[in-house]
Structures are given as structure tokens and as C-alpha cells.
Amino acid sequence: MMKYQITFLPSNQITHAPEGTTVFNAANWAGLAIDSTCGGRGTCGKCKVQMRAGANSISDADRKFLSAEELANGWRLSCRAPIHTECIADVPRLMTSPQAALLGYGRHVAIDPNVAKVYLQLREPSLEHQQSDLARVVAALDKAGYSARAIPEVWRALPKILRANDWKITCVLVGDELIAIEPRDTRDKMYGLSLDIGTTTVVGAIVDLNTGTVVAVKSALNSQAPMGADVISRVSHTMMNADGLEVLQSRIIGTINALLDELLAISAIVRENIYECVAVGNATMLHILLGIDPEPISVAPFIPTILESVTLPARDLSPHPSPKGEGAGVRLHSDARVSTLPHLGAYVGADIVAGILATGLARNKDEKIRLFIDVGTNGEIVLGSVKRTCATAAPAGPAFEGAQIKCGMRASNGAIEGVRISDDVELQTIGNVSPIGICGSGLVDAVAELVKCGLVDKSGKLLLRDEARARGIAEKLIARLVEENGVRAFLLAENIVLTQPDIRALQFAKGAISAGVQVLMQYMSVTEKDLHEVLLAGSFGSYINPASARLIGLVPWIDVEKIVAVGNSAGEGAKIALVNYREREAAKRIPEYIEYVELSGRAEFNDIFTEALGFPTVDG
């Protein structure tokens, strides 16, 4: 796709945008706020810029808001100005400095949500001032700079609410839809719901859209769990059962509604004041949420039905006629909208797009190269800067989730999450209780420490006792080398062993991710010393020991301080998209800006993968 350079004055900021992007959206991408109330719909007339070069032809909206002299001097409404050539736009300073919230990975996000509440004091109609109720409201909104299509529920509410409230109402707009009118002035009550729908865990947050404050946040287990631990088994469930998709969909909606009930209870907010939800998750989770068969995602050639960002009424999440009768869908305001962020590909989903949004990876002005890794059954990898960004997914398998590991378990109470090996073994468990198994971060730590002390060699082989003794390893450790049914193992604690196959599983997992990282680095001609930061996403990223991750080769060999956990970046990205529509527009465009690299199509992958199975040479 053709991209053109656009320079914004007076800041002299340069960005590159795909052909046809508006100057307004290019500025949003660059994190530059141009004044606007209508959200780039050409109806408020506020977003004017002076094109110093590359001005587009004059649009109808330009004529409406700009004088002939201004037009002749290159002034245009930036939201009606598609880019067809290199251009330079001079952007007037914002009249008011917008309130901002700190969200994501240290991002200041201006409060400019996709939801707007507009308070109207309308003139009462008379025989002389004939106008339908709808036309009266639409005209007043238009005058206030908003263009809106009213939904049927608003038509129905209009005559009574207008006449019962002295023609004073608050209009609720979500995007360009007028979804509700409320009596009198209700502008202070305006909330949104962000959802990060993981295969295992769903995280929801209620955000005050007037302030950007997170009012309540909660997580819950995805109640699809009984149908399988990972996306593949969920998809299998839909294939093996006639009502499989329906059951999975109603379970995720049930999970969300239960989570919502809790959020409402702790925040004392009423659901009627939640007008919008932004949901992120992997492609399979979002397909199921939308009631779309995910099967084609899981079989070659891995084609999702929808990669695009979509918006629909929250109640229409359930198909019509609803099998559950009334109250189906997510129970926010009865006409609330749900929007999803786009996916980059079948296996790099909206959760990663949200992570890119939350970290600013593809848009940071510093032009520094960052590597983003979300470690899981699939390792999603994004590498780049504002200049160029690539993404891929590496099939890591379930080792990092603690699955298919002999004593593996999820990261819950009693899981070994930290391991130190000196003369003997020191363990740290979640909840500081006696260990009952080992989770992903513990596994990484254990293997890293075994490599470091020499009990595991470069190829990943656990030494025999004699070999260990020959290397002068402490007897306490040697005593922990055991064999069960001919399988070598290391005794971490009573009844808890780390077996040779466990180490192999971890090697495959980290090898796949490492190979994915290396393919992207080669593809972009990036070396380790070019890397400014490695961002580890998700809860795994938060608990993993960066030194251990580096030691086993899961991440490139860079300064440990440069390996940073960015937390639930998916959920943060969803919140950012909720709080600022410009950021959401930028998120929708992320797929246009990022190259998706399919590993299975690349000849070098297998070689690199084989190389990456071993452990880096360690000095000491």
C-alpha cells in the first residue's frame, strides 16, 4: 500500500499515512490532537488546518465552514482532507488543553471519548414553528456540531420525554448514532466498559468517560473453561456439538454479565449509564462473542470471518430471535453499543492490537525500536517503531501455561513461581504456601537456574549424577537428580520434579518464540543492540524473571533493565480506545500500518527454530 509523508507544522512532526487517510486521522495516528467535537464527521467545522503543500480539492463541508479567502489560502477541514500526495499541514494550537488520563504503558491519553452527551434546551414548537420532534433535535445537535442518526428507540422516547421535561434533554451519542435521550441534564453520568476477553480470564473495567478514571476493575474466569483450556479445544467443542457455538457464546456473555454485576455493585453505577463497551481478545474469543463460527480460524488456511473492527448493539450479540428471550446480550444501557478492535491476523488478535495501542509501539515519536512479546500458547511478537513495524505469531505450545508439564499448574496458590539455585534450591510460591506444582514463570526460573549452575547443558540435557560430580556441582543438588521410569528429573521439592521432557517442552516453547523474534529481526535488519526495550505483556510477562527469560533465550540478550513487564496491555488498550475516539481510530488502522509476517510461510524459520532450541552460552 502506497504511503505518503505528511508534515505537521509548527511542531515539524512527520508521519507517513496510507493513501486516502485524512489529515485529521494522520494527526491522530501521530498523537497530535486537532480540535473537533464531531469526531471527524465534517459537521462541527472545528478541525481546520492550513495546507502549505498538497491541499486536496474543496469539499462540500469546506464550503460550509470556510470563507472563499480561507479556501484560497489553503485552509481545509482536516477530517475532509484525504491525502493523495506528500503534504504539509499547519495545525492551529488547541484552544483548550484537553484533560488527560494516564493509561497503558505511561501514555497520557486526552479525554475525548466516542460517547458524547449533549444537553439541549429546545424551543417549544408552535403553529408558527412547525418541525417534527426528530428534526428539532437533529437540527439542535447539528448546530452543536454533532451529526447523528437516531435509532428507533429514540423516536419512541422523544414525544413524551420532550414534553414532560420542558424541552430540556440530554442526547447520548455513540459515534454517529443517537442511541438515547434522557430527561434534563445528565451529562455527569457517562460510563463505558472495557473488556479483555482471554481464553482463561476475562478482565472488565468501568471507566468514567468524563474523567478517564477507572471506577472499578474486576476479573473472572472465562466460564467456557469446562469446554477446554485453549482456543483449539474451544473450537473443537463447537465442531463436535450441534449447539456448541451457542453454548460457548452464552457462557462468555454470562461471564461478562456476572462480571458486570460485580463491577456495578462495587462502583454503585447503574447499568443504564454505561453506553459503550470496547472488547478485545484473540480472534477465536471475539468470534465466539459475536456468535460467529470460529472453526475456519483453526484449520488451514486459517481464515477468520472478521478481522475488522465492528460495532453492534450490545443486545444484538445474541442472534435473533434470541434463544434466551429478553435480556440477551450484554446488559448495559439497553441500546449500548459494543465495539471490537481489529485483528492483525488469525493468530495475532485484537488483544495484541490493544497492546500496541497501550504501548504506543508503532507510533512513539522517539522512533526507537521496541520488541513486544505476549507469551502464551501462541507467542505474539511485534517489532518496530513509528517508522516500520512487523508482527507474527509463534506456536509456543502450552508449556508456559504450565500445561503438559509433569508437575505443571496455573499461576495460583501453591505454584512455584520463583526458583534460586546456589548450593541448594530456594523456592518462592504464590501465596507463600507449601509448593504443590510449578507454573510458567517458575518453570522458566528453574530451567534458567539449572542452566546457570551447569546441571542442564547447552543442548538442554539434564546431567546424570556422575556427570554432575565431574563438574564439581554441590552434593545437595546432585542428590536432587533422580530418575523415574527411566526419565531423568530434578527434584524441586517433595513430590515436585522437573523432568527432562519438561525441559524439552520449555525448549520447544521458548525456541518457537525466539525463532519468531529472530525472523522478525532479520526481516527488519534489526540487531540486539538496536533494541530499545523488550516489552513483556500479560500476567506471564509480569511474573517472569527478566534475567531468567534472557538466560534461557526467550528474549534477546539485552540489558536486563530494558526487559519490561507492561502488564495487561490488552485491557489498557481497550480502556484507551474507550476514553479517546482518536486513539480508537488509530487502533482501527493498526493493521494498515503493520506488516504481518506468516512464519509457516518462511523457509528460514525451521533452521532458526532448530538453532534456538539450545541455550545461550553463559559466562558463569
Added chain:
Amino acid sequence: MMKYQITFLPSNQITHAPEGTTVFNAANWAGLAIDSTCGGRGTCGKCKVQMRAGANSISDADRKFLSAEELANGWRLSCRAPIHTECIADVPRLMTSPQAALLGYGRHVAIDPNVAKVYLQLREPSLEHQQSDLARVVAALDKAGYSARAIPEVWRALPKILRANDWKITCVLVGDELIAIEPRDTRDKMYGLSLDIGTTTVVGAIVDLNTGTVVAVKSALNSQAPMGADVISRVSHTMMNADGLEVLQSRIIGTINALLDELLAISAIVRENIYECVAVGNATMLHILLGIDPEPISVAPFIPTILESVTLPARDLSPHPSPKGEGAGVRLHSDARVSTLPHLGAYVGADIVAGILATGLARNKDEKIRLFIDVGTNGEIVLGSVKRTCATAAPAGPAFEGAQIKCGMRASNGAIEGVRISDDVELQTIGNVSPIGICGSGLVDAVAELVKCGLVDKSGKLLLRDEARARGIAEKLIARLVEENGVRAFLLAENIVLTQPDIRALQFAKGAISAGVQVLMQYMSVTEKDLHEVLLAGSFGSYINPASARLIGLVPWIDVEKIVAVGNSAGEGAKIALVNYREREAAKRIPEYIEYVELSGRAEFNDIFTEALGFPTVDG
């Protein structure tokens, strides 16, 4: 509102369009078809015209479809060319002469419906050709010249239908919404439903949208009848009963669904192949259909909630959550759309707009002045030509419906519908059975004949026997002059009298309509000799004797041959809007082109009304 002249070459046809109208829509208004498949959405690139004067600035769509040379020579996409000045457009000849149907009042309507079926044979995806299912379909539609937003139900249907049918599907578009996909090629099955929703009678027709043929037509009584005979009593019902609106709405939806069942039975068409419905009716009927409180229409200052044309899913006619559970709404294809035509005012409704469409009154190229009258409780009057048109509503009262007439009845079996008076009285009854009452057309005939023979004088007074004898009136007629409780009456048949108050009621009714006509004629400086035709709409218009209508002064005194019944012009207009989206666009714009004259606001009305109560002087 500012209007500009636009001249179309080579036909040299001139029309005037409000500022901002596109050249494409101005051509539609003038009945001139410019090539297009996308319906004026800027996506098919076919509607190009060469602007000889008044070219607009270049749009994005222009750039996409036209070369630099063409642009320099004034070529533009007419659907992206808003009129901001006088202009001249040279329109290329249509490559194919479109099939047409004869509809309305002798109108040839090209078959170009708002519903489109597009058959796609898609390329199967592979690892090399990655694209979401939705993107694949949208891209193929785009290539075929259609721009469409898929609804969630289509997302859900896509993966299975595509894969089960070798990637061969038919897309069903209603306007710019992709509402359904069907396996393989189903283009031959494409139907629409037209509805004329009268206060008394509902008329429905299934139209084959491939041919414009009316496949089945049926009428049914509006089952709201028990809640009152006219709009005022219906509105009262909603005011007096908490669930009044809900009951009335579910009754009209019930009437439509029952009518639809009959239409389906006689046509052997399945409801899943009916994708769109165009509904017309007066403002109160359409508000109730949409579930909107009609009360403000009936009390000063008479403000409807919606005057505009609206479109919504047929199933969303009932509010959410549906009180009736699944299957609420009109039961066409489960994602069919319902569109209404706009109203001109609270008392000149979409039925009249449809009548204007069906008769071509405001658009006929002949520039001749026509007077359109729909006689009923409200007499709706439209007067004008393509140059200028006005409309009004006159409060006629219920006399023409046979109500508040001593022996009045609806036009059903046994109703006197025709009266001749010479030496004695000759009657014609509906169904040729013994008379049991008198309907509207019979009433007009009876009074006209009584005036003609001299038994009713110019002021409307029924003569006494002595007065009649003095005038030499035949004895057989004199014998029919009776008195009941001091009320003069004329005996039409055994037990059927026409009373002096009946004559007065008719005088008020016809006086109101006549005064409305005269106000419009004065307003537009039109005299009787300027009138090319008087068009009488509705069933009353079909049964009335034109000579009698003229004789009592209901219509202006012009040649009887120029008084024409145009039948159910409302239903015909709905069919035209169904068969041709350009005509529908024209219908939506009718309110912009027609001046609405409010009689109650006009000082001269009362004087003219008083004058109009009497009968014209009759020679012979």
C-alpha cells in the same frame, strides 16, 4: 430554500433543485435515468456526466473513476456532484434501455429497485491469499460496483454458507446494507411488499422486484377499528389506556401479518424472499406502526415526532425487548427492512406523498397544472406542476365516509352509491341488492340531483312541499318530501331518508375542501381555466360521479372529462418506490419541493369557506 436551475443535455430538459442536491438526484427528480448500479453511493463509477457549466470541485470518487483528462473536461460522477450554482450537465445515453413497468397514473417506471441481489463466485482462500471472509465478500461487491455494510446476521452466516457452497453465494442488499447471503444463485427470487395503511383499510401487494409485476394484492380491514373509526378516536385510545399504543401497534402489525399470510398463500411465494417493505399512510397510522405516541399530532400545535422517511429492520417495528417474544414485527425475511415515505405535514401524510409520486403531479414534464384531492375525513389537496406545487389539508369531517349521516354507511353491499332524479328517483346500490343505507358517493349524487331538480336551493335548504309545487316539481318527488320530528327529509327509498342535517353536513364537508382548493388556487394565482386535470384519489374518488362532484362544488367547475379518478394512488406510489429507488429518492424529496399551506393560519379561509357552503348556480 434556495433552488438552482439545472439543464440536462442533450434533451435540454430543465429542472430546479434545492442547493446541495446532487446532479444525479436532480436527474431522478426530472425522471431522467443516469446509469448507476450502486444507487448513487459513489462506488460504481457509472453515473458520469460532463458538466458544461457549474462543475463542482473534484471528489475522491471522481479521482477514483475518472482520468485527469476527463476531470479537466468537466466529467464528474453525478452522484458526487452537489449543485451550488446554475449548471448544465451532458448525460451520456443509457447503454441498456431499462425494463419498465406501468404503475401509478399511467407512469412508466423503470425496474431499478432498492433491493439488489448480486451473485458472487469467490476465489477460495489459501495460505497465500489471506483475507477475512467478510473482506473477501465486501471486496467482491465493491468490484461489482456495490458498497455495503454487512449486518451481524451476515457475519454469522458467512463461514458456513461460503464453505458449503463452493464459495458461490448471492448477496442481498437493501440500500447500502448487506442484509443476507444465500447459497448459490437465487437472483430470480426477489420480492417486495407495498403497504398502504389506511385508518379503515390496509392494502398490501407483493411485487416481483425483477419484473415490477404485482404478484398478489389484497386488502383487509384495519383491526384497530374497534378502537375508533378515525384517527382522532385512535389517538384518544392511546391517551385513555396505559397500553393503548402497544395494543394499536400490535393490532396493525397483526393486520399486516394476516394480510401477508394471505398474499403468500395466493402467490406461492415464501416470506424469506421478501426483503423490503415500503409503507405509506397518514402520519398517525405510521406513528402507530412505528410504535411512536401519536398524541402530539392531534393536539395543537400538531407536531409529529417524525415527518421524515425512515428505514428500520422489519422486526424492530416492535420495541425491545419485544412484549410478544420472538416473531414480533412484520414477518418478511427475518432481516428485511421497512421504509416509510415522508409526510408533508401532520395532516398531509405519506399516503399523499405516494399519491404525488404515483400521479407525477410535481414532476410531469408537460408543466401542466393539476389538482389532486383525496376526499376523506381530512381532504388533502395538492395543486401545481413541475414549476411549483402547494399542498394543504381541509377538515372535511366524516360526512364523506357516511358517518354522522342519518342513514349513512360505509361503501359496502346495500349502500346507495348512485342516484338519478328525473320524474322519480332511480337508485344504484353496491352489489345490486335492496338499499340499506347511503355511502359517500351516493350522498354526493343524491344532493347533486336534488340541487339539479330544484328540491334543494342554492343555500342548501330542502324545499317544503308547497314550495316544491310552486316550482312545478313532479308530484312523485314531492311525495318524497317528508318531515320527521320537525326535521325536513327526502325519502330515497323505504326507510332511507336524506335529512336536512345530512345535506348541511355534506355542505360543511365539501365547503371545507372547496375552500381549501380555492385558497391554494388564490395562493398560486391559478384559475379554473388553468387546470389541466382534477385527480380524485382513493376509493371515494373512484366511485364518485364527477358531474355530481362538480355540481355540488366539491371540485372546480371544469370539463367533466378532466375530472379523473386515480384509484389507490397511495398504494401505487408505494409500489413505485419499491420498484425504483430513484423514484423513492424523489419521493423523499417531495417535502423539499412542495409548499405546505396551513389553512388555520390563513385569514381568508373563513370567508372563502362561508362562501363555499352554498351550491354553484346551475343552468338547467
